[in-house]
Amino acid sequence: MRSLERHRDAGAYALGVLDEAEAFRFEDHLMECPRCTAHVTEFGPATRQLMLYRRATPRFVHPLAQPGPRLLDRLLGELVRRRRSRRRRLLYGLAASVVLAVAGPGIVAFAGHAPPAPRVTTATDPQTGVWARVTSTDADWGSDLRLEVRDGSGPHACRLVAVGRDGTEQVVAGWTDPGDGAAPTTAMGTTALHPGQILRYEIRTDEGRRLVTLE
Incomplete structure (x- = not known):
């Protein structure tokens, strides 16, 4: 496969539509190509929206069904709605902070549903000596993950x-580690599994x- 063709596979790899052999070859290319690494990261929001669409699509829809002309409008509308909702929560939080700061400890504030706290899992393998920490945050599509590893x-x-918990496996991040243990490596990823399902x-x-297992 020529280098230009490998660059064109960045979107297909990020969306998980390459077969196993093609994905393996592209990952070899990814280790030496910062440009493709950046492209794969940029496809993260699109991958999440497709996960949302898949979860919202009834199972009886034909696999070759074509998207309707208003699909993009609905996806954009959903993005706008979520951003407005997050902005409102932020404004409510700031308003509550101001009230508490002015009124002092005597006031009782009524809070809405707080977002779930991130889950942090840390482990060190006694044989390899590899240390890792995974921070998972629950999201509508599954989980946002942050990995720190010292190898x-x-x-x-x-x-x-x-x-x-059902035995399924999902590769959620890939990277090349120098393996000198001098500084931790950080990688970001997403999965369709919610934290409680992992x-x-x-x-x-x-x-x-x-190298290491984090229970």
């Missing part, structure tokens, strides 16, 4: 895999070697 076991390409996380090399 002194040698240079290799790695993947973060979320293992569901049994554990595993960091594996591309060869399948398990």
Whole structure:
């Protein structure tokens, strides 16, 4: 595959439509191409919107059904609605803070439903010495994930895999680690699994070697 064709696969890889062999070849290219790494990251919001569409689409819809002319309008409308909702929550929070600051401790404030607190999972593998921390935040489409890993076991390409309670596995992030342990590596990812549906996380090399498990 020529380099230009690999660049064109960034969107297909981010949306998960490449087959296993093509994805493997593209990941080899991704380790050496900052441009494609940036493109894959930029496709994150689009991937999330497609997850929302998939969750909202009834199962009886034909798999080859064509999107209607108002699909884009509905998606944009949903984005606007969510942003307005977040803006209102922020304004309510600021207003409550001002009231508390002015009135002092004697006032009782009524708060709405607070967003769920992020879940933090940390582990160190006694054999490999790899330390990792995963912070998961519940979202409408599943989970937003932040990974921090300190790896002194040698240079290799790695993947973060979320293992569901039903046994399903999803690769949610990939990166190349220098393996010198000098500084932690940070990676971001998303998964369709909600935090309560995830049994554990595993960091594996591309060869399948398990570096650390986070229960």
